Amino acid sequence: MDEYLRFLQMLVLSAAVGMVVGLEREHAHIARRIAGFRTFTLIGVLGGLTAYFYELGCVPIATVTSVGAAALAVTMYVMRVYQRRLLGIVTPLALLATFAAGALVGMERFKEGATLAIATAVVLLSRARIHPVLRRLSDRDVLDALTVFSLAALVYPLCPPGPVDPWGVLNLRRVLEIVLLVLAVTALGYLGVRMSVRGGVLTTSLVGGFVSSSATTATVVARFRELPWVPAAVVPAATSVAIIRNMILVAAVSRNLAVVKKVACVAIPAAIAGFAVAVYESGRAEVDEEDLRRVVRGRMRSPLSLKPAVKLGLLISGFSMTLKIGQLFAGKAGLVVGAVVGSLASSNAMSLSLAYMVNSGTLSSSTAGILIALSSLESILVKYLWTAVFGKREVLERTWRTLLPPTIAGIAGFGVVLAG
Template identity: 30%
Template sequence: MTDSGHWLALAVALAIGAVIGLERGWQRREVTEGGRVAGLRTFTLIGFAGGITGVIGERVGPVLVPVALAAVAGLLIIGYRRRLRDDEDRGITTEVAALVTFLLGALATLEAPLLAMAGGVITAAILGFKPRLHALLRRVDATELRAILQLALITAVIIPLLPDQGYGPWGTLNPRTLWIMVVLISAIGFFGHFAVRLGGPRRGILFTGLFAGLASSTALTLTLSRAARGQREYQPLFAAAVVMASTAMFPRILVLVGAIQPSLLPGLYVPVAIITVVGATATLVLAFGARSGGEGATGTPMAKPFELQTALRFALLLAVVMMAGEALRRYAGDAGVYLLSLVSGMTDVDAITLSLSRMASSGLSATVAQQGIIIAAMANTAVKLGLAVGIARGRMGWLVGAGLGSVIAAGAIWTGVTIWQ
């Protein structure tokens, strides 16, 4: 690192200590001078010391960092023991924060000043949110705690262990991809549970539908369709959320295309706008019709925060559809982009959207690429309609059928007109 780089790193180390020290000093601002183990000045110096240690460590060897860290820890232990004589507070948050500050200061000198600064801001935020975090702990019950741990387990532990390559017929089945869908479905159910708890049934379900559309509207459709079978009084709300999530998928397509091939956007603005308006109108109609949804209900919608079995069944269904789609593509003789879009869109819109966008940059007609993207989105919407009708049944199936049916009709009319022009 150059001298100018060292100066920048040391400035970042100072800033990290000051940010964390500001929060710690404010929390104990009522304590008399000299009564705090560490405050604004001490934390700033600790961050600076970490930066200096990192700079010196570049020359004398990396062993200096753990040695200096042990020395800082020793000083903090002495201060903590002295504090216990005058204060009944046995918490060690400030001492741990001081050690983190030192390490972040050292990290700033190891070619990662931005990462160190981000770590400092996150540390200060965690420390400052103490009342809210403690209030959250008081509101979380044993079932929700297990759900948090289970979701963390299937995400952080299992995903890295799964191979990222194709198996089975034609290499169609990718274990990691399928398991990511399991995690996604579980996460949507988990998010929906807490959204309902915080915002109530109506706002919580609709809020979940809106943001699930940015991740996986298919996963949301499956989750709510399963829930609707045992909670029929909430079916109108579930239907509105499904149509909302499916509608949110179309603006997301524009973002993906814009990132890969912006030249395709002009031809997609009109169909996406038309479909989005139709879907948004259907959502409003369903949401308005469900304004009294849940009255007289005896249960809470999305009461279970974690349902792994549902997610596993969807992954199995996805695997079957993926193999069937690949078989159709191969044995139909690869009938072209439209057939590929139709088959691929049944399982995943993002993949075919990105593929056609790349193909448009290497010779594929822009019109064909645009039509293929819309066809894929319509196929995906039809799959969600089928899931809702086949799984939820009853009133939700009819309501989703009406809402998504209007979306499919709008897309089909545009596609038919443009293809025959």
């Protein structure tokens, strides 16, 4: 009876993973679908049964079902080509992925099977949204991205597997991994800018801040010197999304919950206050939204190019070494001075350098958490400097008022970090 219940569980769950993909296919191609909800549900079940038969030792039956699934995918492709002159192979590949998800369920790898099914459905669902974005990329954008990832693939195997410095800080492979992670995340924001989303002042500010809050601040403050309410809405929004993005990257790099908790004490209250002010100000800002989007897009450069990749790698390497040397010669005072000065150049790179040192075991999580929280607070304070440099008096006064709530929230959060 227990074996029968296990069989029923496998049958239901393998059908469920098929339903996930089948639901998307049924919805996406109502008039011209070749395979829909029922087909993909049965393919999921077939995958589960294949794994089940294999575990029972019925290898010939498992082989037949596997070959049958592959033949069905080929047949589906042939039907698309000859009936509708469509050369796409997405649906046949989705069918094979669904079969594999069902097989994982049959092997009692339930989480892996569900993850594969969901990932497949997300990729299929993204077609209508991804294609317009990719068409907006220039040839230079594509060439830059290919150059960066090609060089990374060539350089990575040549990097020593361990630290190259006497203090065990600088692991070039790990630095390269961090650089690629940051560039990939930042590229999402860049794609948003290229989409020219029509969401008004607030959405444009958030997308611009995801790529570079400093560049967005400097550009908008300089361009809208005669319209001070525009920077007053843009700057806190861009700053807020930047510190949240940095917190997520720190979590991914450090993999240390204690560090993330300390950073969150500053980042989350400051971001909430900044978003609230930005929402309020954006409702009052009267501006040509297309002009604002054009200004933000014009200032942005693809993060997936060689120059920002090399710059980020050098900053992380340089900051990590400087902090370690400062710690050796001046203790915690050297770390604090190095973190404060380095954050003026790039709070993002400084935060990642500290997170990297935690991950490599060369800095305690307690010290790193405090310094990264301080760097997050400094990323807000430095916007006062950019506003003063690029804006006129009216812009300065209005923007400083809107930056005040996130600043106070960030300082209060940093006080909690120090008290803890």
